[in-house]
Amino acid sequence: MSEPLRQTDRKREAILQAAIQEFRLNGFEATSMDRIAATATVSKRTVYNHFPSKDDLFAAILLKLWQSAVSQDDFRYQADKDLREQLENFLSNKMRLMCDPNFIDLARVAVAATIHTPDRARDMVERMNKREEGIFAWIKAAQADGKLKVGDPGLMGDMLQSQLKALAFWPQVAMGKAPLEAEQQKELIKLTAGMFLRYYGVA
Incomplete structure (x- = not known):
């Protein structure tokens, strides 16, 4: 039961890291969910399963950085x-x-x-x-x-x-x-x- 959860967590982390890279390189408007999915080597559907929108994904990145600091x-x-x-x-x-x-x-x-x-x-x-x-x-x-x-x-x-x-x-x-x-x-x-x-x- 725990293995699928670990795999899900790994995919979520890959998406977050890919999004950080894409947002920094290309900005918010020019970054698409397709591009993030390709960089994370996951399907676009997987990205949307974790993050309903690009705004939600961006907010999750800021939260991740906050949590890493305190x-x-x-x-x-x-x-x-x-x-x-x-x-x-x-x-x-x-x-x-x-x-x-x-x-x-x-x-x-x-x-x-x-x-x-x-x-x-x-x-x-x-x-x-x-x-x-x-x-x-x-x-x-x-x-x-x-x-x-x-x-x-x-x-x-x-x-x-x-x-x-x-x-x-x-x-x-x-x-x-x-x-x-x-x-x-x-x-x-x-x-x-x-x-x-x-x-x-x-x-």
């Missing part, structure tokens, strides 16, 4: 640990993802694919936001523990992450700037966590 299941509020340490660990994992060359390339593809298609852009943003729910749950737990001020966890989480994205992600995606050096990354993480806690932390 497991959200491991990021949960810990009352016995220093708040700043927990935040810096989260931001370090976030930084690792944003500096991943594959993720940067695919983010460029996503921007190009959605800039003239608002409906697709909204759908992609919603998919990405679902993967960032870990920080919102963490903020809620810290508020309930009296460690953070009362406020909208969604807004607070967005503000926290936006500081990182403004310097370590969007310039690299939109303007082709080089990723931050390791020391720059560490400094930005410390500043971001510090600013967040100075404003929202409970003395």
Whole structure:
């Protein structure tokens, strides 16, 4: 019973790897499901069995990259640990993802694919936001523990992450700037966590 499942998993992985290659080389619009199937050496039907649409496949790739950088299941509020340490660990994992060359390339593809298609852009943003729910749950737990001020966890989480994205992600995606050096990354993480806690932390 387990062998077919393993074979299915192998085919799914082959499709994801082929799609990453094709999207990076040709962009979203020029990449077809036929092309992905050929690169993965599977049938087109097999591709559609795993991913109902090209949008679903692209979203799955972004999710795969996210999961390779940080497991959200491991990021949960810990009352016995220093708040700043927990935040810096989260931001370090976030930084690792944003500096991943594959993720940067695919983010460029996503921007190009959605800039003239608002409906697709909204759908992609919603998919990405679902993967960032870990920080919102963490903020809620810290508020309930009296460690953070009362406020909208969604807004607070967005503000926290936006500081990182403004310097370590969007310039690299939109303007082709080089990723931050390791020391720059560490400094930005410390500043971001510090600013967040100075404003929202409970003395």
